[in-house]
Amino acid sequence: MDDKHFETNAIRTQTERSQFMEHSTPLYLTSSFVFEDAEDMRASFSEEKQRNIYSRFTNPNTSEFVEKMCKMEGAEAGYAFATGMSAVFSTFAALLNAGDHIVSASSIFGSTHGLFTKFLPKWNIETSYFNVNDVDAIEGLIQPNTKILYAESPTNPAVDILDLERLGQIAKKHNILFVIDNCFATPYLQNPIKFGADLVIHSATKLIDGQGRVLGGVTVGQADLIREIYLFSRNTGPALSPFNAWVLSKSLETLAVRVDKHCENALKVAEYLESHPKISLVKYPFLKSHPQYDIAKKQMKLGGNVVAFEVRGGIEAGRAFLNNIKLCSLSANLGDTRTIVTHPASTTHAKLTEEDRLEVGITDGLVRISVGLENVKDVISDLSQALE
Numbered sequence: 001m002d003d004k005h006f007e008t009n010a011i012r013t014q015t016e017r018s019q020f021m022e023h024s025t026p027l028y029l030t031s032s033f034v035f036e037d038a039e040d041m042r043a044s045f046s047e048e049k050q051r052n053i054y055s056r057f058t059n060p061n062t063s064e065f066v067e068k069m070c071k072m073e074g075a076e077a078g079y080a081f082a083t084g085m086s087a088v089f090s091t092f093a094a095l096l097n098a099g100d101h102i103v104s105a106s107s108i109f110g111s112t113h114g115l116f117t118k119f120l121p122k123w124n125i126e127t128s129y130f131n132v133n134d135v136d137a138i139e140g141l142i143q144p145n146t147k148i149l150y151a152e153s154p155t156n157p158a159v160d161i162l163d164l165e166r167l168g169q170i171a172k173k174h175n176i177l178f179v180i181d182n183c184f185a186t187p188y189l190q191n192p193i194k195f196g197a198d199l200v201i202h203s204a205t206k207l208i209d210g211q212g213r214v215l216g217g218v219t220v221g222q223a224d225l226i227r228e229i230y231l232f233s234r235n236t237g238p239a240l241s242p243f244n245a246w247v248l249s250k251s252l253e254t255l256a257v258r259v260d261k262h263c264e265n266a267l268k269v270a271e272y273l274e275s276h277p278k279i280s281l282v283k284y285p286f287l288k289s290h291p292q293y294d295i296a297k298k299q300m301k302l303g304g305n306v307v308a309f310e311v312r313g314g315i316e317a318g319r320a321f322l323n324n325i326k327l328c329s330l331s332a333n334l335g336d337t338r339t340i341v342t343h344p345a346s347t348t349h350a351k352l353t354e355e356d357r358l359e360v361g362i363t364d365g366l367v368r369i370s371v372g373l374e375n376v377k378d379v380i381s382d383l384s385q386a387l388e
Helices: 006-012 038-045 060-073 084-095 110-123 135-141 164-173 223-236 242-252 255-274 293-299 314-324 354-359 376-387
Strands: 077-081 101-105 126-130 146-152 177-181 199-203 217-221 279-283 306-311 340-342 366-370
Touching: 006 060, 006 255, 060 077, 060 217, 060 242, 077 084, 077 223, 084 110, 084 146, 084 177, 084 199, 084 217, 084 223, 101 110, 110 126, 126 135, 135 164, 146 164, 164 177, 164 293, 217 223, 255 279, 255 306, 255 376, 306 314, 314 366, 314 376
Parallel strands: 101 126, 101 146, 146 177, 177 199
Antiparallel strands: 077 217, 199 217, 279 306, 306 366, 340 366
């Protein structure tokens, strides 16, 4: 991490000013860049010179966004992608070969689960899963061909917490890569590299943008690993657009103040739900009732903006609750200024079998709420009328 504070790095990390001496970084909406002469062109393509060649490789806006993310996560290098899922896929595709093996938490985002079960097996890459409540099982799943230990914390959508330090120690002991999806926590609340992660992945679409406007993804971590990911991505083309990079870099300037408020609101919503007779279960990392509360307090600054809860009465009660929502949005996104309510079993995790869903705590009545920045009294009032 830079010697400056988090917020200062988020605001003051900028590309070099042009001859126009602009205060705010301009948009570099160009597909390519020009060369002074044949030798400049040759040296640039052979990477003897570090410069922008083509926006599929690098672009000033993308580079600024990546540099900020690296400072925030305490990473050596990074690469930005068109979406969070292109970051996930490209990271695995760049680092794995046919015959390799992944050990993953079973509670992961639905599309990541789909990647592991449906697409990677086409290249003879298999995945073994461990339950988030049974970290002791990990070592028994590691095989001679295991390359990566993968997890999310907090998990999507059940908001479980994994002990990152423990996972880091296991990965190091067995000489495998430890990769963490840090999307729910953001680099403001948690830095997995401090706990032994080799790579950290974000869907920047969520809290990093924070306003539901653009898609983006980023992977940061060890320079040698990022180099492999860069070379793969340079050839396969999942590049982040300069416009989206510009939006995301501006968004990072307010990440700390936004996430502080998100967390304050989410805790109040979680406390309200926990006291409601029609709610059978509430999970929020900074509620004392959370099974991994102590671990959350150890590795997170605050509890994040996502609350998972279960409405009594199963799928019908859950559906009625969603149909009665008036102020909050019914959407599949999260990390927005607007509070969003999602029913994972019928949406984001619908492709999982019922058995797989129940294994990771996604019951028919589970609701995920991404608490926004509205006045929290209005959010609670909407939830209250929907439950009644």
